[in-house]
Amino acid sequence: MLPSSLPPLPTPPALPLLPSPHLLFLGDISEPGYAKTAFGLRDWAPQRCIGEFRCAGGTVSAGLPAMTPQQAAARGARSLVIGVANAGGVIPESWIEPLLQALHAGLDIISGMHVRIASIARLREAADALGRQLIDVRVPPPGIAVATGAPRSGKRLLTMGTDCALGKKYTALALARAFAERGVDVDFRASGQTGILIAGRGMPMDAVVSDFAAGAAEMLSPAAAEDHWDVIEGQGSLFHPAYAGVALALLHGSQPDVVVICHQPGRRHMLGYPAYPLPSIEDTIALALQLGQRTRAGIRCGGVSLDTSQLDPASAAALLDSESQRLGCAVADPMRGGPAFEQLLRQCLG
Amino acid sequence: MLPSSLPPLPTPPALPLLPSPHLLFLGDISEPGYAKTAFGLRDWAPQRCIGEFRCAGGTVSAGLPAMTPQQAAARGARSLVIGVANAGGVIPESWIEPLLQALHAGLDIISGMHVRIASIARLREAADALGRQLIDVRVPPPGIAVATGAPRSGKRLLTMGTDCALGKKYTALALARAFAERGVDVDFRASGQTGILIAGRGMPMDAVVSDFAAGAAEMLSPAAAEDHWDVIEGQGSLFHPAYAGVALALLHGSQPDVVVICHQPGRRHMLGYPAYPLPSIEDTIALALQLGQRTRAGIRCGGVSLDTSQLDPASAAALLDSESQRLGCAVADPMRGGPAFEQLLRQCLG
Numbered sequence: 001m002l003p004s005s006l007p008p009l010p011t012p013p014a015l016p017l018l019p020s021p022h023l024l025f026l027g028d029i030s031e032p033g034y035a036k037t038a039f040g041l042r043d044w045a046p047q048r049c050i051g052e053f054r055c056a057g058g059t060v061s062a063g064l065p066a067m068t069p070q071q072a073a074a075r076g077a078r079s080l081v082i083g084v085a086n087a088g089g090v091i092p093e094s095w096i097e098p099l100l101q102a103l104h105a106g107l108d109i110i111s112g113m114h115v116r117i118a119s120i121a122r123l124r125e126a127a128d129a130l131g132r133q134l135i136d137v138r139v140p141p142p143g144i145a146v147a148t149g150a151p152r153s154g155k156r157l158l159t160m161g162t163d164c165a166l167g168k169k170y171t172a173l174a175l176a177r178a179f180a181e182r183g184v185d186v187d188f189r190a191s192g193q194t195g196i197l198i199a200g201r202g203m204p205m206d207a208v209v210s211d212f213a214a215g216a217a218e219m220l221s222p223a224a225a226e227d228h229w230d231v232i233e234g235q236g237s238l239f240h241p242a243y244a245g246v247a248l249a250l251l252h253g254s255q256p257d258v259v260v261i262c263h264q265p266g267r268r269h270m271l272g273y274p275a276y277p278l279p280s281i282e283d284t285i286a287l288a289l290q291l292g293q294r295t296r297a298g299i300r301c302g303g304v305s306l307d308t309s310q311l312d313p314a315s316a317a318a319l320l321d322s323e324s325q326r327l328g329c330a331v332a333d334p335m336r337g338g339p340a341f342e343q344l345l346r347q348c349l350g
Numbered sequence: 351m352l353p354s355s356l357p358p359l360p361t362p363p364a365l366p367l368l369p370s371p372h373l374l375f376l377g378d379i380s381e382p383g384y385a386k387t388a389f390g391l392r393d394w395a396p397q398r399c400i401g402e403f404r405c406a407g408g409t410v411s412a413g414l415p416a417m418t419p420q421q422a423a424a425r426g427a428r429s430l431v432i433g434v435a436n437a438g439g440v441i442p443e444s445w446i447e448p449l450l451q452a453l454h455a456g457l458d459i460i461s462g463m464h465v466r467i468a469s470i471a472r473l474r475e476a477a478d479a480l481g482r483q484l485i486d487v488r489v490p491p492p493g494i495a496v497a498t499g500a501p502r503s504g505k506r507l508l509t510m511g512t513d514c515a516l517g518k519k520y521t522a523l524a525l526a527r528a529f530a531e532r533g534v535d536v537d538f539r540a541s542g543q544t545g546i547l548i549a550g551r552g553m554p555m556d557a558v559v560s561d562f563a564a565g566a567a568e569m570l571s572p573a574a575a576e577d578h579w580d581v582i583e584g585q586g587s588l589f590h591p592a593y594a595g596v597a598l599a600l601l602h603g604s605q606p607d608v609v610v611i612c613h614q615p616g617r618r619h620m621l622g623y624p625a626y627p628l629p630s631i632e633d634t635i636a637l638a639l640q641l642g643q644r645t646r647a648g649i650r651c652g653g654v655s656l657d658t659s660q661l662d663p664a665s666a667a668a669l670l671d672s673e674s675q676r677l678g679c680a681v682a683d684p685m686r687g688g689p690a691f692e693q694l695l696r697q698c699l700g
Contacts, residue, residue: 150625211596213596214593242561242564242565244564244644245560276499294589
């Protein structure tokens, strides 16, 4: 806990890129809910997804061309991504042969599952013999330093939330895509496993040792050109009884110029914590700015992102409008786009 | 980062106790500054320290009887504690033979150094053959769960600080000792490596993966009898650009009834971070109560602990008095005791 006596690193080391294009592995599942990672990759990184590959018993499709690992490799694929999770978060025995097939075809294997794929002896031995990589994206990279707190160049936006699981990743992805479409030099910076698979790189903040969490956030969004934007995927909530520390470390290390607060209308308490009422949007904005100013003077709120997927279009539009008037800032659902989203983009870019 | 769907643990598992009494190993150092761990053990846990043991070249003493591992074992010692650090934080080759000697004498070895002692092959092989333990206290215990945020019985006090390294551990130790002397049922709860060695158990908060940091704090200070106090060693500072996340996780997970704010008069900026001015004591109190009330309604400040070791007694007494009047609460230097400390104890116990 003592500050390091080492001189601060002027620029954190770059994060390694995941090898792509990918072949998406859908395993043997028959329940689409387990394929969220594959669907996320298809939706947000289609240019990196060459095809899909199931094993016996599987019925779920991501709508991509079906192909074997050999066929995918012939078309340029460099890795197989495990695009599904199952109930236990483990690699079932029935997946081993198809995964070995991918290694023999010349593909690396990328996993975001809880179990470390490199801990499975048959896969590790085959990968070693073939010179292939087994990449667990929930393992932080080496060389994470204690945060320096030093200001760095470039512009940064961090999505934050009233709670977990209400659109911080999708909001960041949508903002980054819209920035790029408007000619802004932008990178999406992933802080969780699905985001990392979509972005091809990132920092699994939930797996970093706590003393290095703010330093990991500094490494995730390094110094950049003055007109460059990093749009950073937030984690947790400053009001969360379990994850507030991660949210604060990510806020401090990100040093954002702008925060966008994400919320799901109608949610009454923290997901899985019925005794903890959801904080208000305005309290969440105020606390983010209060704490964020410690490492980034001049931090401001670019607006609010609401997940209105449970409302019909007219109700959603009415809610976005009334919330924008009530809060005095841009309020949009990035998945719906439209004038409200245009206003949010303008307020973020400043 | 998603909330666990598992039911919350009603009571976190107990932390294992370190085997004692100890023989303190002072290595081959000649600079007393490297022996802080041994001195801390001698000062705060003398009943667990049987003697000290140096190897060739060492000149530093903790003032305990010198003895070999065989002699210590004959007097009941169960472990050798590495009581020194060196510049690199590594175990030098010259320590291996004395450490092997301890294993052969029947002692376990306990280390708080950065390098994992169990990673040194010669020591691990000898320990395995002899049935001895190699205990690295910076390794978190298994089974740490995500924080539940559920209220729990017993009373808890957390020391917090305007910065690192200004008396949070010594204040917690002094308060716990004074509580015990007044007949209060109390446990000191260590959150860092030196505190863990002193207490014989605890939680190395700085080594816990960030998603589990608040859960680790819940495990550190479990539910207890209603009149029992846990006095918890704080870490970092809510204003620290690198460690605020750890401080917040420890605050949320500890659910303290009372916080005591620690400060070193005259410190102008965060240690090692000259661009970051020290927060005021009153801002530190206010933020601790603001954020702490999320998991512990009714949290209050018991007072302020100042490290006045750099002042003469008259100047120290004058400062404690003027700060107490300025802040409107008890302000004491626990190392000096006296009426100011008595007032702090009364305000803490409520």
